[in-house]
Amino acid sequence: MEKAILFILLCISFCSNAQDFSGNWSGIIITNGQDIKDADVIYLEISSNVNKVSGLSRIELLDEVEFAVKAYEGTIKRNTISISEKTLKRSSNTRKSPVCKLTYELEFDDSTAYLKGRFKSTDCRNNQGEIVLFRSDHNVSTEKDPQSxxxxxxRFVKAYNKGYPAPELMKIEQQNFKFQPIYFDHDMSEIKPEFYSYLNKMARVLDGIHDLRVEITGHTDAVGTDLYNIGLSERRAKAIREYFKNQGIEPEKLExxxxxxxxxxxTNKTKEGKQRNRRVDFKFI
Incomplete structure (x- = not known):
């Protein structure tokens, strides 16, 4: 009796820890010997029920109109998924169209939120390689014209090669990022080395989210004329902008x-107050 209860508890625990793969996924499919920058595009729509999955896959040849859409079925075991494409739903019907039926063995990585693994064809010789997927809002279409x-x-390959996690984790990183001012010495616009680490963390967020920008605002204390301090605050903001550009951040992301x-x-009546006023502030836009 005790063994039966233990078995049930273990089963409940196992089932509760199973990964939910339901939703839309986008990514790349890299054939063996292919450079990642030349990898084709894959979209996966997953419907899951306990330990079963089904849905549609769409593969598009990179920067071309050739594509194929296939239905599939598969199984889930904890954080892994096995898929077999079954029927061809629609294709561009040319010799270049990626119509080979594929099987996938994929595993979800909690630390990066990528669904990664291997594929191989059941009907096309030597067609095998690697797949990397991330959750997205891109629906799998059966229409000839691509959605995007x-x-x-x-952009994804650039971020992936830099070791960034999937977009959903980068978004959480952005939401949890805590802004702090960068302080400057009197009449100076040089960035102190003590702030490099903080700026590098912000640069990672900016670099990892393609549509994110930052506003950089320079300030001074009250010593000096208004005209001079406007120029000094501009130099401080520009110094931060140049630092980010040197970290590889695109200029259009930096306002x-x-x-x-x-x-x-x-207050500008104390040494400590003046130091706090000599700063650059940030906000994401």
Whole structure:
């Protein structure tokens, strides 16, 4: 009796820890010997029920109109999924169309939120390789015209090669990012080395999320004329912008503003207050 109860408890625990793969996934399919930058695009629609999965796969040749859509069935075991494509739903019906039926063995990585693994064909010789997928809002279409260009794929490969996790985790990283001012010495616009680590963390978020920008706003204390301090606050904002550009952040992601001494956050009557006013602030836009 005790063994039966233990078995039931273990089964409940096992089932409760199973990964939910339901939803839409986008990614790349890399044939053996192919450079990742030349990998084709794959979209996967997954419906799961306990330990079974089914849905549609769509493979599009990179930067071309050739494609194939296939139905599949499969099984789930904890954080792994096995899929076999069954029937061809629709294809561009040319010799280049990726119509080979594939099987997939994929595993979800909790640390990166990628669904990764291997594929091989059941009807096309030597057609095998690697797949990398991430959760997305891209529906699997059976129509000939694609829903979007493959520009996202090129951005994804860049982020993936840098070791960034899937977009859903990068978004959480952005949401949890805590802003803090960067402080400057009197009449100076050079960034202190003590702030490099913080700026590098912000650069990672900016680099890992393609549609994210940051506003960089420079400030000064009240020493000096308004005209001089406007220029000094601009130099401070530009110094931060140049730092980010040197970290590989695209210039179009970097907006600057400068307020001079017009927006203090502390008194200008003390040394400590002036130090807090000599700063650059940030916000994501």
């Amino acid at each position: 260009t493959h520009l996202w794929k090129h 600057i503003d400068f307020k001079g001494k017009r927006q203090p956050i502390d």
